[in-house]
Amino acid sequence: MSEVKTRAEAKPAKAKKSAIREWFDSVLFAVVAATLIRWLFMEAFTIPTPSMENSLMVGDFLFVSKLHYGTRTPRTPLQVPLTHQKIWGTDIPSYSTAIQLPSYRLPGFTHVKNGDVVVFNVPPRYLNDNIDYPVDLKTNYIKRCIGIPGDILEVRQREVIVNGKPFSKPPRAEQKYFIKTAEVLDANFFRKYDIVNDYRDPSQSTENWKPLEQYNDSTKASAMVGYMVNTTEDVIAKFKTFDWVKEVEPMAEKPGEVDPRVYGAPTFKWNHDNFGPITVPKKGATIQLNEQTIALYGQVIQLYEGNEKVEVSPTAVKIGGQPVTSYTFKQDYYFMMGDNRDNSLDSRFWGFVPEDHIVGKAVFVWMSLDPNPANIWNKIRWNRLFRTID
Incomplete structure (x- = not known):
């Protein structure tokens, strides 16, 4: 008697995955999913310093939306997933610069506006451990946007003036x-x-x-x-x-009291309570180069505009060996300040934030831990949980 087998019966049984293989597949899926979410949609940050108090407190954990302003495509693709500059708990770099890609920004549903609380890669080298990190791996800062491209900004006796009008102080600013x-x-x-x-x-x-x-x-x-x-x-x-x-x-500094740490020094005699007026660079805007504009925009032309062989002196700028008397900006810039205005290292000290350094918009605090609680029962700041950021 002949025996006939169906195709399903003839197909050999699929080998069952080992426990180790199943564990590896689960971890791999979780890492890939978390990496995509972190890049495309939302990223978690914590507040380490008091520069945004009392709006944001040291020990706050918050989510930052990448969708608001649009996600940046990766500039540094060779990187250990879910790391930033170093591998967790070590001083070993988590990335390689062997491949550097041009960076683009995907469409967002809004733009950076005056008053937004923004996370960005802080531009100056000295705030990045004096290491020339790629733009997407520079140290993350969080501040409030005070000036958008084209704004004329001034600080008079602590009061911020934007385009001739007082800028409303955040309700919990210190x-x-x-x-x-x-x-x-x-x-x-x-x-x-x-x-x-x-x-x-x-x-x-x-x-x-x-x-x-x-x-x-x-x-x-x-x-x-x-x-x-x-x-x-x-x-x-x-x-x-x-x-x-x-x-x-x-405790306010007086007009005319010079702080050599402030942006624009020594050409401009400003301090952190009396600063400006200064115009925030805008893409397509052209400036004439002289001693005053070079003091304010020389490092922008040299460091953030993608120009090659830039030489800047207090009185002249050369690009590619050729002196230039005017300059047209290639991207937008922003002016950032901390809500704790007397205890914030911000744009008053190191200048403008280029558009390609913007990471995302801070949207809400999901957890808050007091770093120095009166007792263990007060470690969690319950009144700050799920607080929206305004």
Whole structure:
């Protein structure tokens, strides 16, 4: 009797994957999916410094949208997935520059606007460990966009003026004040108002708060002490209602007081409280080159415009060995400032952010951990979870 087998019966059974192979396939799928999501849609960041307080706090974890402004195509394709500059926990570079591709931006559904909180690759070399990282691997910063291409921007006694109109201050923005009191205050008092000295000098006392000034006043029965704090206008208004707070003084630099660290020095005599006016470069805009414009835009022409063999002196610019008397910008630029304006290393110090350095828009905080909690039960800042960023 002959035996007839169907095609399905004749097909040999498929070998079952080993547990190790299944584990490897699962991990590979997860890494590929996470890499695509991180590149195309959303990326997670954490806040390490107080430059955006009180809008964003040290220890906030947030999501940044790549879709708002459009995703950049990778410039450095040879990179360990889900890393930035180094392999986790080591000083080993996570990338190779053997291949560098031209970078393009996919269409987004909006553009960077005044007031947006933006993550970007900070341009200057000295803020990137003095390493010439590719643009997409430079250190990530987060600031608020104060000036967009073509804006004329100025800071007058702390107030930001854009195109001749006051720029509205973020509701939780902080500035520096000196408070004179008749009582000694401790870290627990300041913590109630979200005033925390998270960045002590290791060589100093381990106490969070010490009097910065202590003096005798012959007109008073007892000595007073002083504290320098960065906080919001609402908190200062509350402090002024306390009868033991004797004086609150804004700590602002005066016009004409020169800060050599500020962008444009030494040609311009500016400081971080009195800065500008300055025009934010716009793609297609042409400037005449002279001592003043070279001080403001010389490094832009040299470092961020893709020009070759650029020579910049205080009075002249050469491109490809040829002197130029005018220049037309090839891309847009932005001016960024921290909401904690007296404790922020931002565009007032290092200049403009090129459009190709923009990473994405910060959209919401999903977790917040206090780096110096009063106790373990207060480690999570519950009131900041899932807070939108405005």
